[in-house]
Amino acid sequence: MRALIWRELRMAAAGGSFLLPLIFFLLVASLFPFAVGPDAPLLARTGGGAMWMAALLAAVLPVDRLVEQDRAQGVLDQLALRDVGEEFVALAKLAGHWLSFGPPLMLAALPASALLGLPREALLRLELGLLAGTPGLAALTLIVAALTAGLRGTGALAGLLMLPVAVPILIFGAGLAADGNEGGALKLLAALSLFLVAVAPFAAGAAIRAARQ
């Protein structure tokens, strides 16, 4: 398991996956004030939501290579021959994907919140929300990546498949950042994320198996 997660991280690093979401996230944070205007209270109120949009899109970035690359190169077949279960492979990919973008985003949220003038409590809620919500985003990305592996032109299709399903995470995450933990937004976000993380290895594993036939 450790060898597999390590391999995922190595491939993510080689594909620029650590740096790319980070730069992407910061780019959104610095462009957002230009689009909305330099109204400090407005920015502070909407900044959390913009950060969540950026986090969602950063999570989708590697959707085309996450599973497809290993399928096309026969790595998934070789793992199956060694009796490594597809669910196990999916779990390693989930862990690797989250590690490659979740913690970097949480780090990038610090300078981003300064750019948007988020108050300290809002930043804390944003970080807490990212910690709870990004595993769910990683799980969604993995499921979609596994479902679209082997199809051509998956980038756009993957976005269409995934973004609508990510709406609940976005609502609770952005709501938590903007309005505080009203109505238990953090708990709902964490529950949703946990559900997706629990389902993803089985869904992605089944999709990998089905793609073989």
Place this chain on the structure above:
Amino acid sequence: MSLLRLDRVACVRGGRLLFENLSLALAEGEAALVAGPNGVGKSSLIRLAAGLLRQAAGKVERGCPAALADDMLALDERLSLERALAFWARLDRTRVGPGMEAMGLSHLASVPVRMLSTGQRKRASLARVACSGAMLWLLDEPANGLDSEGVERLDALIAAHRARGGALLAASHLPLRLEDAHRVELA
């Protein structure tokens, strides 16, 4: 005890019946060569034996772990050849040295996989099989892209594998030196 047993197996791909009623048993040291024109289901038979494809009817049994070499290299393109092979060797708890030596790849150990030529890639995928320590080898067109020296090394590798008690199922339209091998004709 047989290392691979196919019992009246049928294979359907894309709604088309490729073959049916195919039976085959490979014991220790035995080899089988699958022959037939393009598109007749040679690769499908190999994948079926590997358990990567489900048979439409019949039974497939493997008595031991299998190693597969097909047209997919399954080595990380960015890594050096030795480290890419070592990833699988670590999972198999074996070492990469003897396999690389056997396919004449030792001098390429530090070259990234993406820089290898067609023939060198084929050698690398055979080295991956040789390193695996599996007793059942499934080779899909193993001689494709190999030069004469490579084919000689492949023959020697297979002979050593069989002498060690290993079994082999190969699909190839190029001549392989397989002494007293079963022939599976697909048509």
